[in-house]
Amino acid sequence: MIRVASYNIQKSIGTDFRRRPARILEVLVELDADVITLQEVDRRFGERVTSLSIEAIASETGYEPIMFGARPMSLGWHGNTILVRKGVHVLSQRSLVLPRLEPRGGVMADLRVNGTVIRVVGLHLGLLGLWRKRQAEAVLDQLEALEDVLPTVIMGDLNEWSVNGGCLRHFARDHHVGEPGPSYPSVRPVFGFDRIIASQDLTIDNAGVHGSARARVASDHLPVWANLRVNGAG
Numbered sequence: 362m363i364r365v366a367s368y369n370i371q372k373s374i375g376t377d378f379r380r381r382p383a384r385i386l387e388v389l390v391e392l393d394a395d396v397i398t399l400q401e402v403d404r405r406f407g408e409r410v411t412s413l414s415i416e417a418i419a420s421e422t423g424y425e426p427i428m429f430g431a432r433p434m435s436l437g438w439h440g441n442t443i444l445v446r447k448g449v450h451v452l453s454q455r456s457l458v459l460p461r462l463e464p465r466g467g468v469m470a471d472l473r474v475n476g477t478v479i480r481v482v483g484l485h486l487g488l489l490g491l492w493r494k495r496q497a498e499a500v501l502d503q504l505e506a507l508e509d510v511l512p513t514v515i516m517g518d519l520n521e522w523s524v525n526g527g528c529l530r531h532f533a534r535d536h537h538v539g540e541p542g543p544s545y546p547s548v549r550p551v552f553g554f555d556r557i558i559a560s561q562d563l564t565i566d567n568a569g570v571h572g573s574a575r576a577r578v579a580s581d582h583l584p585v586w587a588n589l590r591v592n593g594a595g
Contacts, residue, residue, distance in 0.1 A: 362475075362590055363475060363477065364395050365394055365589060366398075366584050367398045367399075367518070367557060368580070369580060370399055370402060370580050371581050372402070376578050376581060382412055386413070389422045390421070390422050394446070395449060396443065396445055397424065398483030399483070400441055400483070400485040401485065402437040418444065422444075424447070427454055429454070429456055441485055443481055449473065452471040452478065454469065454471075457469055457482070459486075459499050461487060479514060479589075479591075481514055482514070485517050490522075490528075493520060493527060501532070512559075514560070515532065516556070516585075535561060536558045536560055539557040540556075540568070541553065541586065546582075550572070559587075563592065564589065564592055566588045566589070567587070568588070570584070571583060571584045
């Protein structure tokens with residue numbers, strides 16, 4: 362079993378409008394996942410400085426960040442990065458370029474987790490439905506263009522208001538679209554913006570929203586999680 366999670370940390374600004382990275386680090390420990398994709402890890406303007414220091418992540422959580430930052434002070438690519446539990450091996454990594462009206466991108470890494478090699482994609486899609494559909498197609502096209510096929514999990518804040526429509530229809534053609542539950546806004550969740558999507562050679566045994574008291578104040582999104590299993594055919 363591989364446990365994965367996704368979390369939009371809103372630049373470490375909580376529902377009290379205070380930037381408190383320590384709260385985010387505590388929630389990451391609570392998740393106890395093998396792999397976590399993060400969205401909005403970097404500040405939006407200027408040098409895009411990360412809101413979570415690499416040293417703090419390593420010392421306080423037991424995770425190691427994969428460096429995608431295009432700028433010296435950034436951790437992510439358009440705010441997206443991937444954390445792995447110590448002992449998970451990073452085999453390769455790349456940034457994904459997405460069509461956009463506003464700055465958007467994705468990240469991808471091939472990982473060996475508990476002896477199993479999987480591909481992990483982290484995303485933060487746009488606010489407009491038409492662009493979300495184009496971005497979903499771009500992600501799927503880039504995955505299809507890769508020479509090697511691996512069990513793949515796609516996670517992130519998709520900003521999709523529809524339960525089963527919109528960009529989710531594109532992913533659902535060849536993937537299982539998980540439904541962890543409402544994750545936004547964190548104080549009183551109504552919308553399932555945060556999703557975990559698995560290729561056909563993976564089974565989502567169970568999935569959910571992490572709604573601890575700390576998570577409800579640490580960011581305006583709650584993290585989502587899933588336990589995955591590679592199918593025998595895979």
